[in-house]
Amino acid sequence: MSRFIEGDRGAFEVLFQRYSQPIHGYLLRMVGTEAQAQDLTQLTFLSVLRSRDRFRPGALFRPWLYAIATNAARDQHRRKRPEDPIEHAEGESHEPLAQVDPFQQKAVRQALEQLPESQRVPIVLHRFEGLSFAEIAEAVGATETAVKVRAHRGYEKLRELLGHLEAQR
């Protein structure tokens, strides 16, 4: 990142290659559709380009990048008009992985969507993106303790929601 701040174009391309897929996966979980996730991934990296002056020297890049992606997803959700077409159309966004039960995929997605954003973001970053709670705290601008409490409550609620969905199966 420091090389990119100095104006090294190649450094940005390395960052894009390394992080565009994880960010895309994260955004796909956050917004649910492939097209939106693609757009938001591009917006996330566009924000990196436009805001490189705001990256604190010595800070970790990954939490900063996920903070940008989270903000982009939040803004997209905020500006979404009520008349927008129904999202999460089956089969539109992604094919199921062979080794993952499609019902489980759907159940997890539905359960995550029912969580408030304050709990969903720490859980997705922790469980799926592998960020530590310190990194998540940095990304969401909260204390590490607060993030752990939110994640703990979120996991508890998820257990309940997944139980209901399993029972409906």
Added chain:
Amino acid sequence: MTDCQRLMDALGKGELPADLATHAASCPHCSAAVAAYRALEPKAGVTRRAPLALTSTLEHELARTAGTRARSALWEPLLLGVIQAAVAMGVVVFLGNNGRVLGNREPAVVLVVLGLALGACAVGGTLAAVAPGFPRLRWFLFGAAVSTAVLLGACGSGLPALKPFLVAGRTCASVELACAALPLGVTMWLQRRFAFDPLRAVLGSVAAAATGVFALHLHCPVGTADHLYAFHVAPWVLLGGLGLWIRSRLGSRSYAP
């Protein structure tokens, strides 16, 4: 650190240590959390795709920025600071034309305290609005701005207006709104470089109006609480709400914090 917090740290780092496994077995909240964590298959719900490619927009932006060093993140707060100082000077020169820069009859110590409080709102609010960082300072600044607003109306000299209530107030409110127009517009423009944050928008608007509020307060001789709250404080609050409304309708050029 509680066992529940330690357990959260241990999730994802292999098997739980014996003491935490015992805790999870006895704590219904933690056992539910552990079960949910294990139920979430990391690959569930998403398929890893082929590497993404740079779009033409990204390519264009990259070409524009390549080879140039990033400018300092402080230029935005500095720009706003200069504009606010210019507005304050302009107000002083304008009001000085009739020889009444200082018409307020409050004790000097009250004016100094109010000046410092409004100065803190202006400087702190500007930094919170258009400088990176300060996430945990924002609520403190909001509290400071609310306290300052209350103080502004409560510490009046009590001197009544010579003109009718609305006539005297209309001039004050107009001056305050006019003083805030330029800094508020620039603040909103600069805030497009950040993700939308309601608190940030309010603090930016409050900061943009703070110098005008102080200049007006120094000049205005009327010291009754109803005048001060209705025509000095209320327009300030209104500007905070207006800034929030405008910012919520503007897009963002960047989502960086």
